Amino acid sequence: MRLRFLGSTSEAGACPSLYETDRGTIVVQGMELVDADARADLRHVLDGETAVEVPKELLVEIARRVLA
Template sequence: MRLRFLGSTSEAGACPSLYETDRGTIVVQGLTLTDAEALGDLRHVLDGESAVEVPKELLVEIARRVLD
């Protein structure tokens, strides 16, 4: 699988960041969610899955770029 960088809201270009794959999916790079209460709210987490927190602004910005 290959990734294409879509963008980040970080000034340094670090995480959180979004990538598009050559398989038509999106990859999220960010800090792993570790808050126990928040993790308890997740549903149907499969083995090998994790949760990553990203700001809404990042999703909105990337959606604008992709949809334009």
């Protein structure tokens, strides 16, 4: 699988960041959600899955670019 950088809200280009794959999916790079109360709200987390927190602004910006 290959990744293409879509964008980040970090001025340094670090995380959180979003990538598009050559399989038509999106990869999220960010800090793992470790807050126990928040993790308890997740549903159907499978082995090997985790959750990351992403600012709404990043999703909106990338959606504008990808859907334009």
